[in-house]
Amino acid sequence: MLSTPPAGSESPLLRARLPVREDNRIRPATPEDEPLLWEMLYLALFVPAGSPPLPRDVVHHPDVARYVRQWGREHDLGVVALHPDRDEPIGAAWLRLWAADDRGYGYVDAETPELSMAVLPQHRGQGVGTRMLAYLLRAADERHGAVSLSVSAGNPAMRLYRRHGFAVIGDDGASLTMKRLRGGQYSVP
Numbered sequence: 502m503l504s505t506p507p508a509g510s511e512s513p514l515l516r517a518r519l520p521v522r523e524d525n526r527i528r529p530a531t532p533e534d535e536p537l538l539w540e541m542l543y544l545a546l547f548v549p550a551g552s553p554p555l556p557r558d559v560v561h562h563p564d565v566a567r568y569v570r571q572w573g574r575e576h577d578l579g580v581v582a583l584h585p586d587r588d589e590p591i592g593a594a595w596l597r598l599w600a601a602d603d604r605g606y607g608y609v610d611a612e613t614p615e616l617s618m619a620v621l622p623q624h625r626g627q628g629v630g631t632r633m634l635a636y637l638l639r640a641a642d643e644r645h646g647a648v649s650l651s652v653s654a655g656n657p658a659m660r661l662y663r664r665h666g667f668a669v670i671g672d673d674g675a676s677l678t679m680k681r682l683r684g685g686q687y688s689v690p
Contacts, residue, residue: 526583527636530595532573534581541593542569544619547653568597568605568617578614578644580637582629594618594633596641596648607651607678609670614641616650618658630658634665642683649680 530538542560559565572579572595579595596614599605605615616637620629641648650667652659653676666685671678 526585527580527632528583530572530577530579530581530593534579534590534593535569535572537581537590538569538572538579538593538595541619542617544621545617547656547658549653549655564606567599567603568595568615576614578637578640580633580640582620582624582633584624591624592618592620592629592633594630594637596637596645605651606676607649609647609649609678609680612645613647613649613680614645616648630661631664634661638665638681638685645683647680647682649678651676651678653677 576598582592667679667681
């Protein structure tokens, strides 16, 4: 079921007057979701199988914290997935634009927002990430010419990103930068 969000909401997704996918339990992220995004940011940090978990305070390192700090800025755009039977968040995906002097790991340019996303471990592999990403990228296509991200080469989420049109455009040895052009098409130069 698709419905048009009410006018005047503070969410960038709602301001864009995009349809909300109520049947998939996906809603726009709001500034009030910042605490949730901190948790999702921690879960988005890839830890290879068999490695010890990262310390929880890693998200407060300036290079990582910038992905959530002061969520709700003018160009922030995000979605939250809710449990199918309850109004409990089970995942989030969000985009942020960066200035050249305040870059994220997947920075491409000042016009290309960078994607971050995570799903609670017990809900992975059930299509939650696919639904969130499809919705968010559809909204991004209305506003941006491309979306970028940074991902570890061993992260299983790479399959998801490739299915949604992302292609590797950079490799710094520790992570890959991927980019998707509007509409999901990308040809590697």
